Amino acid sequence: MIILDGKATAQKVKSELKEIIAKRKEEDPSFNLSLTVILVGENPASQVYVNNKIKACAKVGITSGLVSLPATVSEQEIIDEIEKLNNDDSVDGILLQLPLPKGFNESKIINHISPLKDVDGLTYIQQGRLYGGKKQLAPCTPMGVMRILKEYNIELEGKNVVMIGRSILVGKPLFELFLDANATVTVCHSRTKNLKEITQKANIVTIAVGSPEMLTADMVADGAVVIDIGINRTENGLKGDVAFDEVSKKASYITPVPGGVGPMTIAMLLSNTLIAHDLRTKNG
Amino acid sequence: MIILDGKATAQKVKSELKEIIAKRKEEDPSFNLSLTVILVGENPASQVYVNNKIKACAKVGITSGLVSLPATVSEQEIIDEIEKLNNDDSVDGILLQLPLPKGFNESKIINHISPLKDVDGLTYIQQGRLYGGKKQLAPCTPMGVMRILKEYNIELEGKNVVMIGRSILVGKPLFELFLDANATVTVCHSRTKNLKEITQKANIVTIAVGSPEMLTADMVADGAVVIDIGINRTENGLKGDVAFDEVSKKASYITPVPGGVGPMTIAMLLSNTLIAHDLRTKNG
Numbered sequence: 001m002i003i004l005d006g007k008a009t010a011q012k013v014k015s016e017l018k019e020i021i022a023k024r025k026e027e028d029p030s031f032n033l034s035l036t037v038i039l040v041g042e043n044p045a046s047q048v049y050v051n052n053k054i055k056a057c058a059k060v061g062i063t064s065g066l067v068s069l070p071a072t073v074s075e076q077e078i079i080d081e082i083e084k085l086n087n088d089d090s091v092d093g094i095l096l097q098l099p100l101p102k103g104f105n106e107s108k109i110i111n112h113i114s115p116l117k118d119v120d121g122l123t124y125i126q127q128g129r130l131y132g133g134k135k136q137l138a139p140c141t142p143m144g145v146m147r148i149l150k151e152y153n154i155e156l157e158g159k160n161v162v163m164i165g166r167s168i169l170v171g172k173p174l175f176e177l178f179l180d181a182n183a184t185v186t187v188c189h190s191r192t193k194n195l196k197e198i199t200q201k202a203n204i205v206t207i208a209v210g211s212p213e214m215l216t217a218d219m220v221a222d223g224a225v226v227i228d229i230g231i232n233r234t235e236n237g238l239k240g241d242v243a244f245d246e247v248s249k250k251a252s253y254i255t256p257v258p259g260g261v262g263p264m265t266i267a268m269l270l271s272n273t274l275i276a277h278d279l280r281t282k283n284g
Numbered sequence: 285m286i287i288l289d290g291k292a293t294a295q296k297v298k299s300e301l302k303e304i305i306a307k308r309k310e311e312d313p314s315f316n317l318s319l320t321v322i323l324v325g326e327n328p329a330s331q332v333y334v335n336n337k338i339k340a341c342a343k344v345g346i347t348s349g350l351v352s353l354p355a356t357v358s359e360q361e362i363i364d365e366i367e368k369l370n371n372d373d374s375v376d377g378i379l380l381q382l383p384l385p386k387g388f389n390e391s392k393i394i395n396h397i398s399p400l401k402d403v404d405g406l407t408y409i410q411q412g413r414l415y416g417g418k419k420q421l422a423p424c425t426p427m428g429v430m431r432i433l434k435e436y437n438i439e440l441e442g443k444n445v446v447m448i449g450r451s452i453l454v455g456k457p458l459f460e461l462f463l464d465a466n467a468t469v470t471v472c473h474s475r476t477k478n479l480k481e482i483t484q485k486a487n488i489v490t491i492a493v494g495s496p497e498m499l500t501a502d503m504v505a506d507g508a509v510v511i512d513i514g515i516n517r518t519e520n521g522l523k524g525d526v527a528f529d530e531v532s533k534k535a536s537y538i539t540p541v542p543g544g545v546g547p548m549t550i551a552m553l554l555s556n557t558l559i560a561h562d563l564r565t566k567n568g
Contacts, residue, residue: 107418124416128408131415132452134391158477166463168416175459179450179471184482186470187463193442198468 041071144264325355428548
């Protein structure tokens with residue numbers, strides 16, 4: 001059994017990115033890569049995530065900006081800030097930290113972000129592009145899953161992939177990425193009736209449902225690849241959606257929590273910022 | 285075994301639509317519903333399809349327009365025509381007949397259609413909306429499949445649906461519609477390795493690959509629902525992707541070819557034209 005080391009893979013992605021950015025600056029002293037995060041309200045978890053993103057930017061040489069708005073802001077004021085950033089040629093990526101405080105229409109606001117600066121890949125246009133086989137900027141967590149699979153040379157073509165979870169942030173874009181890689185993909189969810197029977201047939205199982213240790217050893221085949229995209233705060237500490245101790249005894253490859261998919265998300269956000277820059281300046 | 289009668293169901297959809305349109309006109313004499321088709325070049329099959337669409341419009345009381353352009357037209361000229369129709373308040377739906385003659389960038393051109401007039405549901409924005417759970421206008425053939433299943437009260441929630449084919453026109457939007465209906469969905473394609481083993485487990489099988497009579501009786505479970513979205517011209521006449529004679533002996537429900545999914549496509553196009561009108565005039 002091999003543990004898929006997301007921390008090391010994320011570090012590798014960031015190191016490569018740092019090198020690319022340094023080289024670009026060398027070639028063109030005016031080159032600058034910049035990401036602006038919009039944070040609405042004072043959710044402590046969101047503040048931690050935003051800080052981590054800003055720190056990660058600094059480490060690879062991306063300039064970061066933070067637009068911090070009170071929870072009492074109006075929808076239009078958030079949209080106005082987005083429009084300002086859309087029109088600011090020095091900004092490559094715009095990230096609206098989710099979730100917004102209650103009462104905001106998230107998808108309406110997100111769709112004001114210029115698709116070419118949408119580093120989270122959540123605008124309808126970027127989702128539609130992914131869906132239509134014309135990917136530009138795809139959501140960071142699913143991109144991180146694909147990157148870690150690639151790092152360990154795990155073949156996807158013709159494999160049976162069973163996904164549990166169908167969220168817009170993770171499940172649906174991940175489905176597209178697996179399908180693009182020519183896997184046969186099954187999407188399961190809370191209404192699936194014979195889950196265990198389905199997951200037992202999978203070469204690769206992914207789970208992103210937010211239910212601690214839900215995927216147990218009896219649900220996976222010997223030698224399966226298991227990707228845990230859940231992070232749950234429990235009385236016993238951080239737990240994934242996979243019962244790691246027992247499943248790891250059957251799996252050929254498995255991601256731990258923490259240190260698996262988690263660290264990949266920020267690495268792919270940084271990587272998307274470069275993609276966004278190139279899309280806008282080189283017309284993709 | 286029950287044959288899913290697409291011809292009768294399409295007729296029902298059209299009759300209902302005709303009634304709604306007549307009632308709307310009664311309530312508001314200025315009410316008019318209009319669809320414009322853009323045809324580029326002289327592909328005889330496309331000409332037949334366009335004629336059928338125009339005739340179907342007339343039957344339910346939709347005003348139709350045809351913009352016929354020579355194959356020698358430039359990309360920009362097509363886009364200019366689209367922009368004109370986008371800005372024409374009397375036009376509710378714009379349909380670009382596909383395929384375009386070789387050499388055109390179809391997706392670039394399609395994405396100039398106003399999403400609110402995109403009755404084929406092929407712009408990135410409409411695809412992204414479908415994908416993100418905010419459907420407005422979805423592609424007609426998959427909508428037709430859902431409509432015929434509804435007509436026969438075939439339950440989808442928790443069912444195992446196996447789809448063969450993953451095109452942008454049919455497979456991918458159909459996947460979304462099945463998932464929205466809480467089915468467990470598996471998408472198979474040419475790189476799938478153990479197809480028969482997978483289809484045998486399905487409560488519902490759909491196929492849209494363009495391979496005459498590919499789905500044989502040994503591939504389906506007793507009592508399965510079989511939806512044939514293929515149309516193939518063969519030496520022995522029109523054939524679907526399903527070997528109808530043998531599969532119909534095992535299926536509980538099955539669509540014939542012709543007379544199954546085919547007639548539903550135009551019915552849903554007409555229905556989408558009304559949806560488009562309402563989206564634009566009532567803000568959805």
